[in-house]
Amino acid sequence: MDEAGIANMALSAVGARARIASLDEASQEARVCAAWYVTARDEALRDFPWSFANMRAVLVEHDDDPVDDWTYRYALPGDFLSVRHLLAVGSGTNPQPFEMVLSADGSEKTICCNLEPGNAVLAYTRKSEDPELYDSEFLSMFALKLATLVCVPITGDEKRQLALARAYIGALSAAKAITKQEARPTSVPDADWITARGA
Secondary structure (H helix, E strand, O other), rough: OOHHHHHHHHHHOOOOOOOOOOOOOOOOOHHHHHHHHHHHHHHHHOOOOHHEEEEEEEEEEOOOOOOOOOOEEEOOOOOOOEEEEEEEEOOOOOOOEHHHHHHHOOOOOEEOOOOOOOEEEEEEEEOOOOHHHOOOOHHHHHHHHHHHHHHHHHHOHHHHHHHHHHHHHHHHHHHHHHHHOOOOOOOOOOHHHHHHHOO
């Protein structure tokens, strides 16, 4: 599945007859889908802890001083999209307190906490841009989210947009319910590479 394929799934959902070969083509459908593609993708990634977008990284200190009562300030990974948890090495999956703040010049997000360097591990959702990595459930959710955003610009049909938004919420709720049923105990040992970094 490529970007055009995902856009065509969305166009089918909104009831558009046209199909596109590329997001770069000159058609109205392609222009609208291209305008909303990244927004729809990132919202769908944030809405659910998709396994293919799950990452962990030992954080690196940021040049700015920490704010308020926090002891350290860290830079975020380059592919960061949203936080799942901040963890300490050796603590399993027990979340640690933190605060997201902008850098002093306002150009980037940083994270402040009291975990010392080498011990702060960020569990986060990465900005996954390669459709080849997406699983089938995410593809369906992504297409529904994109369809919700492009429906009115392409069809003018607000009732269909509302129905698509409800379908997305329903699919998201079902995915969360399945994940909850399949959840493992929260006390999971850290991977060897994380433990090694903290040694």
